Amino acid sequence: MAELPGQIRRMGGGISQLLEQICGFSRRCLFQVISMGPIPNHLAFIMDGNRRYAKKCGLEDGSGHKAGFSALMLMLQYCYELGIKYVTIYAFSIDNFRRQPEEVQSLMDLMLEKINSLLEKESIVHQYGIRVYFIGNLALLNDQVRVAAEKVMKATAKNSRVVLLICIAYNSTDEIVQAVKKSCINKSDNIKASGNYKHEDADSDVERKDMENQEERIQLVDIEENMQMSVAPNPDILIRSSGEARLSNFLLWQTGNSQLCSPAALWPEIGLRHLVWAILNFQRSHSYLEKRKKQL
Amino acid sequence: MLSLRVPTPTSFHLRRLHPRDIERRDCFISYSPSFVNRGVRLGIRSSSSGVAFTPAEEEETLPEELQPELMPKHVAIIMDGNGRWAKNQGLQPWDGHRAGVEALKEIVELSGKWGIQVLTVFAFSTDNWIRPRIEIDFLFSLFERSLKTEFQKLAKNNVRISIIGDSSKLPKSLLRLINEVEEVTKHNTRLQLIVAVGYSGKYDVLQACRGIAQRVKDGEIDVDEIDERLIEQELETNCTDFPYPDLLIRTSGELRVSNFLLWQLAYTELFFAQELWPDFGRSGYIEALMSFQQRQRRFGGRKS
Numbered sequence: 001m002a003e004l005p006g007q008i009r010r011m012g013g014g015i016s017q018l019l020e021q022i023c024g025f026s027r028r029c030l031f032q033v034i035s036m037g038p039i040p041n042h043l044a045f046i047m048d049g050n051r052r053y054a055k056k057c058g059l060e061d062g063s064g065h066k067a068g069f070s071a072l073m074l075m076l077q078y079c080y081e082l083g084i085k086y087v088t089i090y091a092f093s094i095d096n097f098r099r100q101p102e103e104v105q106s107l108m109d110l111m112l113e114k115i116n117s118l119l120e121k122e123s124i125v126h127q128y129g130i131r132v133y134f135i136g137n138l139a140l141l142n143d144q145v146r147v148a149a150e151k152v153m154k155a156t157a158k159n160s161r162v163v164l165l166i167c168i169a170y171n172s173t174d175e176i177v178q179a180v181k182k183s184c185i186n187k188s189d190n191i192k193a194s195g196n197y198k199h200e201d202a203d204s205d206v207e208r209k210d211m212e213n214q215e216e217r218i219q220l221v222d223i224e225e226n227m228q229m230s231v232a233p234n235p236d237i238l239i240r241s242s243g244e245a246r247l248s249n250f251l252l253w254q255t256g257n258s259q260l261c262s263p264a265a266l267w268p269e270i271g272l273r274h275l276v277w278a279i280l281n282f283q284r285s286h287s288y289l290e291k292r293k294k295q296l
Numbered sequence: 297m298l299s300l301r302v303p304t305p306t307s308f309h310l311r312r313l314h315p316r317d318i319e320r321r322d323c324f325i326s327y328s329p330s331f332v333n334r335g336v337r338l339g340i341r342s343s344s345s346g347v348a349f350t351p352a353e354e355e356e357t358l359p360e361e362l363q364p365e366l367m368p369k370h371v372a373i374i375m376d377g378n379g380r381w382a383k384n385q386g387l388q389p390w391d392g393h394r395a396g397v398e399a400l401k402e403i404v405e406l407s408g409k410w411g412i413q414v415l416t417v418f419a420f421s422t423d424n425w426i427r428p429r430i431e432i433d434f435l436f437s438l439f440e441r442s443l444k445t446e447f448q449k450l451a452k453n454n455v456r457i458s459i460i461g462d463s464s465k466l467p468k469s470l471l472r473l474i475n476e477v478e479e480v481t482k483h484n485t486r487l488q489l490i491v492a493v494g495y496s497g498k499y500d501v502l503q504a505c506r507g508i509a510q511r512v513k514d515g516e517i518d519v520d521e522i523d524e525r526l527i528e529q530e531l532e533t534n535c536t537d538f539p540y541p542d543l544l545i546r547t548s549g550e551l552r553v554s555n556f557l558l559w560q561l562a563y564t565e566l567f568f569a570q571e572l573w574p575d576f577g578r579s580g581y582i583e584a585l586m587s588f589q590q591r592q593r594r595f596g597g598r599k600s
Contacts, residue, residue: 095595173524173562180505181522184512218509220502244591249562256497256555260566281551 027272031082034276037283040236042086043079044258046250047072049242049266056266062106067268069114073124078275080128080162086232088165090250094137094174108145111168115148119155129161135228136170137178165232172252179226183218186226191216229254237278241267259285358410359582366589368542370414371407372564374556375400377548377572384572390434395574397442402577408455408487410585414538416490418556422462422499439493440470447477454486460532461495462503488536495532497558504530533560540564543588547573547580565591 047068054064072089079087091111097104118125118132125132134149141149149168224230234254240246243264247255261278263270358364375396382392400417407415420435443457450457459474466474507530511517517526533539541557541564549570553561567584569576 173527173559176501176559177522177524177527180501180508180527181519183505184509184519184522187509188513218502218506220498223502223505245566245568246564246591246593247561247566248595252558252562253498253501255553256558257552260551260553260568285550 027078028081030276034279034283035083038286039083040279040282041084042088042233042235042237043084043278044088044090044235044238044251044255045072045075046090046238046240046248047267048240048244050268052242053266053268061103062110064268065107065110069110071268071270075270075275076124076128076164078272080130082275082279084162086163086165086235088135088167088229088232088235088251090167090170090248092136092168092170093249094140094169094171095249097140097169108142112145112148115145115152118152125152125156125159125164129159130156131159131161131163132156133163133165133231134168135165135175136168137174138169140169163232165229167250171249172247173249175228176223176253178228179223182226183222187216187218187222224253227253234258237261237282239263239270239274239278241265241270241274361582361586362410363589364411367411367585368565368588369412370416370536370538370541370543371412372416372418372541372544372557372561373403374418374544374546374554375573376546376550378574380548381572381574389431390438392574393435393438397438399574399576401446403581404450404455404487404489406578406581408453412487414488414490414536414541416492416533416541416557418492418495418554420461420493420495421554421556422494422496423555425465425494436467436470440467440473443473443477447480450489451477451481451484454484456481456484456486456488458488458490458535459493460490460500460535461493462499463494465494490533490536492556496555497553497561498555500532500557501527501559503532527559531559533557543567543584545569545576545581545584547571547576563593563595565593 050064050068051061052064053059053067054061057063059067076087092107096107117123124130132152134153138146138149145168149166229251234256235251235258237260238247238251238255238258239261240248241263243262245260245262251258259278259282261274261281263274263277265271265274358367378392378396379389380392381395382389385391404415419439425432447457457477459478463471463474504527508517508522508526512519512522528534528539531539540560540562544553544557544561544564545567546553547569549568551568553566557564565588567587569580569584571580
């Protein structure tokens, strides 16, 4: 009789393992079906609602973000299982520095802990061969977080299966400003370097001047190649949790043609069904978009 | 036909008194900061020449569902769905565009009456150049015709018209008309209607970047001085005091921004309406504005 609780526990453990395996199997079947249609190459997430979740569940401050991190790991797992190559997440905005210092500090502490955990053997990085980029104005971070981020980027530089872009101390307008600065500097350096070069194949002085002016003018490609996010293609889908429908200064340049989704679920509540729904919607409008892209 | 019937007032709407307003006396004085300078409410129009009562039938009340103090200053609209609307009705694409112009007239009129200060509409994108030539020619001639017929009324009703976008490919007659319209209406203050033609958000940032690069080359500014404020000054939306839309509406159910007003949309609330543009009228607009008024805007900070 004394063995009964132990037996029940073992049975319980066995049942939950079995359930997990059934869930995993069903999920993989579902992914097989979804993969028969086009799969997005790049998904971006605005992870909104962690604090509201903590309040809603009566948890202490900070627990919401921890729950949010678990939700993130699950979403990454689903994305990479589905064959999505690039995932970008909005971890911390430059605007968020305006929050209370205690909250900012606790977020920085959490990020430091999680960034360091990415290098552990059992982490998702090794499981899926993820190359990690940290995108943003890293100089705004404290030294510890910045050094940890650089360490992770270096350690994962050779991974090539899938990519995770973590936007931290990031603002789209800041990214554009930096790209504009670099474009101006590069252009003026190029002009100085080309110095006495004249267009030999121009027939007239006017034509020659036009060609030189054209070369001197900054082009779209100049700005784009100087964007930090140029290491990835543009996102196909942008998902913002908690029902808010705005971009909040995230990837403004890159999401011009992205499908925007704003499920009402708070970030820690985000799950497989939201991802599947977003992808099915993407597949519905995909053929029309591909036609437009070819025309352009 | 567009008829903004209220002649040049400084305040142009009579608002039906709501019981809660009796407690909030400041509602009587200012619905939004801009109205502080605008004069008196309660059906009394005041202009520099004196006070005049407006006939009741010429005024439009703000719908009960909308709160005047929460009205957006700047609304942007992607007028999508004309082609699909025409197809659904068994008509030609140009019939859809004509119906679209009628819908736009209604929204401009309502915006003016409800206290919105800037209305930006996405008429023609850089991506639209791939459409058949016959459709593009029709669109520009429709735009030219509409502008000619409506411009006097809009000017009389204190509406300022601005056009943004790459005008280099537009027909010369349209360009001349645009310049004239902008010049004649530039001092109007009631509503600024910004029409984006040949416009894309990336193009706008690119031309701002070129402007800045030229200033750096001329030694006017240093590269280190380039910041967000400088870029904002160079964007085409520098024609208005409120370049950042509070609300963006896109019709026809498409869930994307399509490269419209890239930089300016950083904190804009987005609303996606299911209706096709010619069907988007007063009720659709009220729904979008109600949705906006329920949003909690935090700009990256925390709501205390």
